[in-house]
Amino acid sequence: MVNLVIDGKKIEAETGTTILSAARDNGIVIPTLCHHESIEASGACRLCVVEIAKGGRKRIVTSCIYLVEDGIVVDTKSERVLGVRRLVLELLMARCPESEVVRNLAEELGVKTQKRFKPDKDKGKCILCRLCVKTCEDIVGVSAIGLSFRGKDKVVGPPFTEDSKACIGCGACAYVCPTGHIEMTTGNGGAERTIWGRTFKMAQCSVCGQYFAPEDQLQYISNKTGVPMENLTVCMNCRL
Amino acid sequence: MSTINTWDDLNKAAKRGLARLLPAKVKIVVGMATSGIASGAQAVYDALAKEIANRGLDIVLSKAGSMGMDCIEPIVDVIAPGKPRLSFSKMTAKMVPILIDRVVNGDLNGIQPAYRMDEMELLLQGEKKAYFSGSVPVDCSGIPQINELPFYRKQVKIALRNCGMIDPENMDEYIARGGYTALHKALTTMSPEDVILEVKTSGLRGRGGGGFPTGTKWESCRRAEGEIKYVICNGDEGDPGAYMDRSLMEGDPHSVLEGMIIGAYAIGAHEGYIYVRNEYPLAVANLQHAIGQAREAGLLGKNILGTGFEFDIKIAKGAGAFVCGESTALMASLEGKAGEPRAKYIHTVEQGLWNRPSNLNNVETWANVPVIIARGGQWFSGIGVKHSTGTKVFSLVGKINNIGLVEVPMGIPLKDIIYEIGGGIPGGRKFKAVQTGGPSGGCIPDTMIDLPVDFDSLWEAGSMMGSGGMIVMDDKTCMVDIARYFIEFLVSESCGKCVPCREGIYRMNEILQDICAGKGRRGDLELLGRMAEAIKDGSLCALGGSAPNPVLSTIRYFRSEYDAHIRSKKCPAGVCKALIQYNIDKEKCTGCMACAKKCPVEAISGERKKAHEIDQAKCIKCGVCMETCKFDAITLS
Numbered sequence: 001m002v003n004l005v006i007d008g009k010k011i012e013a014e015t016g017t018t019i020l021s022a023a024r025d026n027g028i029v030i031p032t033l034c035h036h037e038s039i040e041a042s043g044a045c046r047l048c049v050v051e052i053a054k055g056g057r058k059r060i061v062t063s064c065i066y067l068v069e070d071g072i073v074v075d076t077k078s079e080r081v082l083g084v085r086r087l088v089l090e091l092l093m094a095r096c097p098e099s100e101v102v103r104n105l106a107e108e109l110g111v112k113t114q115k116r117f118k119p120d121k122d123k124g125k126c127i128l129c130r131l132c133v134k135t136c137e138d139i140v141g142v143s144a145i146g147l148s149f150r151g152k153d154k155v156v157g158p159p160f161t162e163d164s165k166a167c168i169g170c171g172a173c174a175y176v177c178p179t180g181h182i183e184m185t186t187g188n189g190g191a192e193r194t195i196w197g198r199t200f201k202m203a204q205c206s207v208c209g210q211y212f213a214p215e216d217q218l219q220y221i222s223n224k225t226g227v228p229m230e231n232l233t234v235c236m237n238c239r240l
Numbered sequence: 241m242s243t244i245n246t247w248d249d250l251n252k253a254a255k256r257g258l259a260r261l262l263p264a265k266v267k268i269v270v271g272m273a274t275s276g277i278a279s280g281a282q283a284v285y286d287a288l289a290k291e292i293a294n295r296g297l298d299i300v301l302s303k304a305g306s307m308g309m310d311c312i313e314p315i316v317d318v319i320a321p322g323k324p325r326l327s328f329s330k331m332t333a334k335m336v337p338i339l340i341d342r343v344v345n346g347d348l349n350g351i352q353p354a355y356r357m358d359e360m361e362l363l364l365q366g367e368k369k370a371y372f373s374g375s376v377p378v379d380c381s382g383i384p385q386i387n388e389l390p391f392y393r394k395q396v397k398i399a400l401r402n403c404g405m406i407d408p409e410n411m412d413e414y415i416a417r418g419g420y421t422a423l424h425k426a427l428t429t430m431s432p433e434d435v436i437l438e439v440k441t442s443g444l445r446g447r448g449g450g451g452f453p454t455g456t457k458w459e460s461c462r463r464a465e466g467e468i469k470y471v472i473c474n475g476d477e478g479d480p481g482a483y484m485d486r487s488l489m490e491g492d493p494h495s496v497l498e499g500m501i502i503g504a505y506a507i508g509a510h511e512g513y514i515y516v517r518n519e520y521p522l523a524v525a526n527l528q529h530a531i532g533q534a535r536e537a538g539l540l541g542k543n544i545l546g547t548g549f550e551f552d553i554k555i556a557k558g559a560g561a562f563v564c565g566e567s568t569a570l571m572a573s574l575e576g577k578a579g580e581p582r583a584k585y586i587h588t589v590e591q592g593l594w595n596r597p598s599n600l601n602n603v604e605t606w607a608n609v610p611v612i613i614a615r616g617g618q619w620f621s622g623i624g625v626k627h628s629t630g631t632k633v634f635s636l637v638g639k640i641n642n643i644g645l646v647e648v649p650m651g652i653p654l655k656d657i658i659y660e661i662g663g664g665i666p667g668g669r670k671f672k673a674v675q676t677g678g679p680s681g682g683c684i685p686d687t688m689i690d691l692p693v694d695f696d697s698l699w700e701a702g703s704m705m706g707s708g709g710m711i712v713m714d715d716k717t718c719m720v721d722i723a724r725y726f727i728e729f730l731v732s733e734s735c736g737k738c739v740p741c742r743e744g745i746y747r748m749n750e751i752l753q754d755i756c757a758g759k760g761r762r763g764d765l766e767l768l769g770r771m772a773e774a775i776k777d778g779s780l781c782a783l784g785g786s787a788p789n790p791v792l793s794t795i796r797y798f799r800s801e802y803d804a805h806i807r808s809k810k811c812p813a814g815v816c817k818a819l820i821q822y823n824i825d826k827e828k829c830t831g832c833m834a835c836a837k838k839c840p841v842e843a844i845s846g847e848r849k850k851a852h853e854i855d856q857a858k859c860i861k862c863g864v865c866m867e868t869c870k871f872d873a874i875t876l877s
Contacts, residue, residue, distance in 0.1 A: 066585050
């Protein structure tokens, strides 16, 4: 166990936990956008930065990655921390003017739109948090989408922005996206699902007749687990 | 090549090498680093080969790297028995027959050498070898000695000790100048801990930018748990205008290899990588060649120098992303992933390449290591100043007379570099500032010309040592435009992983572009200042963390210039096109029509012998008219 102080509160945390989770376990709120408890942290959004004092030296660290240490004093709302958070939100509002999630978070934290920044028109709601990419790679295991280009041109999508043959249409990327940037639509009375420009045929539940999963996804599960396809014909609701 | 296993073997190679460095017959050496080739050295080399063959002469023709004074290349050195080594500058293929006449027939009237070298210093052995015995030949006494030239007088060559002196493709020449003796000493007489202690004693700090103590880094990596460890050489030099590492890899590749082998021994690593950008084809070729030679001689591979120590090096070619010079991004790239940095809370000496303990040092750092082992850490720490020991290589470029690569003791006053070594500003113009530390360094103003050049002084001045770029600016340089230029470079080189760097620098660039275009607003400087602090604090890696430096340092030292752009919509240096206007002074204009002929957009009209006029709507503000006019009739407002 490790003893530390966060915002004046004495806290005991397990060795190996991050400052972020130690804070949240103790009811201290640190805002995040690119963090998800099931996905390895990348530290991309920088909203979760905190200031730590250690051995007389103060510095800004990323709380979603930085592990708790004995004796450190953490300030989650110092002037420097708020300076970073304010700028990050101002920048994200300029990048994604249509994102309600970003706007609401900014409002919650008292950050106003920075009018000096010319709003982007081509970025949609994508803040490049890379949760979708990591989900597709680490959780689903298909790596159908990735990041291409660098800097301001960086973009999420299938390789060469062509229809991805690897995509199984599972929609996990759309599910995990914090801002709702990834579009997934249902068509033909539920018989089709379109995501990343590709349309998938949905399988029908053999019990209730509902469309419940893309056929490609069931095939992928069958291949991966060895469960025959004929055992994957019942939807979650009917299985319960 | 025969195997080198023992001290005797090294001595034999050294003898062979020395016979090439101090030859019994005439030898002509052409400086063939990229800087030489760019000024036409290949044509000179070819012409020399042809002339020697045509005349059936018994002359050895060889090549070398760069001595550093790139502004007078191509440089051809003549080493003749009983004479000093003579260096001829700005050579062309046409001058080759005249040079050969001088060498063969003693015709001294044709072409004159720029300088002479009476002896060569063997730094690792701590001795000097004369090119001739007795007094200086009469026909050479009028030629200045190399160390009398202002460019070389205050230089101390440690990392660059062999550049320009040896044929980089010849390992014997490297050994003749003490090469691989430090490796022999380390492997046969020192424990890994001894080696680390020696490096710690030297006070050597990383030359790639961070300035982290090298010995301490090695010690942490040695102590880190893990069977497999790596040593990595960072040759991903990416600062605009900087080419220290390129010159070293091209001119003296074995010094980098020897440093790495010694480091690997100290750390306990058996695999090494040199990450070098593919835009450095000659560096890649010379390194590859050197690795091949070292393997053949048994200096890389199993049982090095018969000691049982095993180590080998592979070259990885980078695609030229600036961010890949950052250690964690470099390692990601080595692993075949996109070059993106990660937070360094777990140090790379513990978990680096493929999550194994990895020790990364820059090219110049590695090249210093053999000297430290051969001469001792104590000796090394006597050069430079207390917390910045040894020397530093700088590439001196921009508005400076002597453009080139210089190696100076740490702590040397900036003015010595600019005015003595650099020879001052061309055209008698005024020195305004110098950008050190690359695009994310800072601008140091003329008022700080006495600043000692070392890690800590540069840091306090709001800049940094970086890897050693030094871009000199004169009074015709607009500091707002310079800040915009560097920020624009960083915008295109940001990896895009974290928000403050990707979006923040982009927005800074937007504002700076506005200011340069006369669209700056009140409050812009305050906003830039606030953004800079947040970007420094909030960025994931050192690229973002230092990116605001050019803006911060130019605001700090040249605030009035920003104010002029924002409030008065004026560019005092006359650079920002939206804020300047060229006019013709009717009193002075003679109507010679020279400017009208040169104007690329036909914006200048007027009859012969009558005052001309510039059509402001057509004018693209290129300034050609001003350069052309012999009567100072073009004014800039």
